[in-house]
Amino acid sequence: KAGVTQTPRYLIKTRGQQVTLSCSPISGHRSVSWYQQTPGQGLQFLFEYFSETQRNKGNFPGRFSGRQFSNSRSEMNVSTLELGDSALYLCASSLSGDSYNEQFFGPGTRLTVL
Amino acid sequence: EDQVTQSPEALRLQEGESSSLNCSYTVSGLRGLFWYRQDPGKGPEFLFTLYSAGEEKEKERLKATLTKKESFLHITAPKPEDSATYLCAVQAPGNQFYFGTGTSLTVIP
Numbered sequence: 001k002a003g004v005t006q007t008p009r010y011l012i013k014t015r016g017q018q019v020t021l022s023c024s025p026i027s028g029h030r031s032v033s034w035y036q037q038t039p040g041q042g043l044q045f046l047f048e049y050f051s052e053t054q055r056n057k058g059n060f061p062g063r064f065s066g067r068q069f070s071n072s073r074s075e076m077n078v079s080t081l082e083l084g085d086s087a088l089y090l091c092a093s094s095l096s097g098d099s100y101n102e103q104f105f106g107p108g109t110r111l112t113v114l
Numbered sequence: 115e116d117q118v119t120q121s122p123e124a125l126r127l128q129e130g131e132s133s134s135l136n137c138s139y140t141v142s143g144l145r146g147l148f149w150y151r152q153d154p155g156k157g158p159e160f161l162f163t164l165y166s167a168g169e170e171k172e173k174e175r176l177k178a179t180l181t182k183k184e185s186f187l188h189i190t191a192p193k194p195e196d197s198a199t200y201l202c203a204v205q206a207p208g209n210q211f212y213f214g215t216g217t218s219l220t221v222i223p
Contacts, residue, residue: 004157044213056210058210102148103160103211104160
């Protein structure tokens with residue numbers, strides 16, 4: 001069974017640009033969550049999508065947005081990039097996102113903002 | 115406020131030297147506590163889920179336990195390949211996940 005895939009694996013952007021990251025969950029998984037990981041803050045929850053609807057949202061500015069498609073694939077968009085957005089962005093999928101469902105992570109997209 | 119704290123931040127062990135990692139949490143209505151292993155440049159790899167106080171789970175040299183306020187990840191006779199960052203996460207009502215900042219484990223041959 002293929003795992004969670006994320007593309008691209010690495011990105012370099014400049015301040016003010018926007019970026020779109022993609023995540024393909026494990027086949028059959030309907031819940032996709034996004035996290036930002038930085039050395040100082042650890043993993044911070046961005047948002048969760050389930051059946052094309054945003055079900056949960058963390059404390060990030062509106063520059064961070066996402067969506068989920070009917071095949072459960074998800075994209076995350078960051079507009080007007082800032083230096084502080086440099087991080088590893090991780091996507092995790094689970095069967096339904098309910099309790100008792102483990103999350104499985106992709107390898108992440110390393111975003112560097114110059 | 116829901117919070118997860120892991121200690122120590124870093125741990126160096128000799129091969130075969132057993133130890134424990136701690137994850138303390140404050141969350142109302144815990145739905146599950148998760149342990150992950152993360153290698154450099156990779157996403158976290160799922161290890162265990164614990165749901166209620168008193169529960170224990172084992173996998174090879176790892177054993178996870180849970181109380182009402184904290185969880186321990188015991189590592190018995192570690193090997194160099196156990197070197198990684200170990201992350202703890204709690205699932206709160208509403209399906210929110212809160213992660214600790216991790217314990218970086220180095221096992222020296």
